[in-house]
Amino acid sequence: MSIKVEQALISPRYLAGPGDPAWVTAALHEGAGWSHGHDPLMPRVVLTSPNQKSTLRLEPDLNEPWWHLSHHDGRTGSVWNASFGGGTPVELIAAVTDALTDPDYHARKVADPYQSLRRARWDAAPNGQFSSPDGRVTGERFNFSGSHSWRITATLDEDDPVWHAWFSAGTPPVLVAAFMQALADPEPVRRSHEQTIGFPRRRITLRWQEWPAERVARALPERIEHLAARRLNTPPPTLPTPPPAPRRTR
Template sequence: MSVKVEQALISPRYLAGPGDPAWVTAALHAGAGWSHGHDPLMPRVILTSPDQKSMLRLEPHPNEPWWHLSHRDGRTGSVWNASFDGGTPVELIASVTDALTDPGYNARAISAPYQPLWDAGWNSIRNGEFRSPDGRVRGEHFNLSGRRNWRITASLDEDDPVWKAWFSSGTPRVLVAAFMQALADPEPVRRSHEQTVGLSRRRITLHWQEWPAESVARTLPERIERLAARRASPPPPAPPTPPPAPRRAR
């Protein structure tokens, strides 16, 4: 007789609580080949991409974001960063890191990063701003010192933010779009008993369901295996360069 464990299925996912950080960190290390530093005296994790251009830092702090993702490419001059508060569901953060580590992410053309929100029925307040149908998530694409940045906030009430996410100017649109897609995804996320402590039951839908313990234990290893297999596959070809316009005869 197989052993079963209870897990909660929670929606909307943006109010499901942070979850297990390994969903991001273990996947980056074991599935995408990011190296990690080791400092047993510091409560932090630092992961660096194989090409040394991207870095993820997870460092608990009471008044600042816990997650910091940064990128610097000396060859192209590309510099950008993203940050996420400690209460941000790991599934949302993983959507960004999964998109970044996709071998073909540079080949994807994204014109409107917030299109997944419109497709899911989210509401536009005014140009550059949006909110979820329940009003719990608000976002804006705003100008700061001449640069366009993204800020998304999830709140239980008007003045009670649960988490904030930030994408600086220059963040590839495909990464912002991946976050928006995960944000609007209606699929519930799973949480263990201890991960549901402190959640506002008035704002979420929560159903307990039994799962085989072996299946639950395999969830993260299977995710890592999928990412590793993707990394081993050749990236899709870049979109073809349009031919030059014909010259006019003089």
């Protein structure tokens, strides 16, 4: 007889609590090939992309965002960063890092990052402000010299923020769109007993369900395997066609 464990199915997902950071960090390291520094005296994780252009830093801080994703491309001059508070569900952050590490990332074009919000019947105004149907998530878009930045806040009550997310000017719209799509996804997220202890249960729907322990244990390894396969199946870059060899003359 297989062993079963209980997991909580929580919705809306944006109020489900942070979850397991490995859903992001282990996936980037083992699945997407990001290297990590190791400082046993500091409670932080620093991961760097294979091309050295992107960095993810996870550093618990009571007064600052815990997650920092930054990008700097010296060749193109592209610079942007995103940050997420410690209470941000890892599924939302993973949507951004998964989009960033997608082999087709540079080819994907997004005209409207709010499209998934509108499909989910969120209120999205022309000026860039938006809110969830229950009013627990609000966001706004800022315009700086034609470049947009975004700030998103989730709250339990009017003066009780759960997390903030920020995307700087220059952040590729495909990454913002990935975050918005995960934000509006009606699918509940799973949390273990330990991950629900002490977390406020106001404004959420929580349902316990039994799952085979082996299936629960395989969720993260399967995610890593999927990302690794996606990376390894990337076709090699197209090399420029060499000029024809000069013709020999007599």
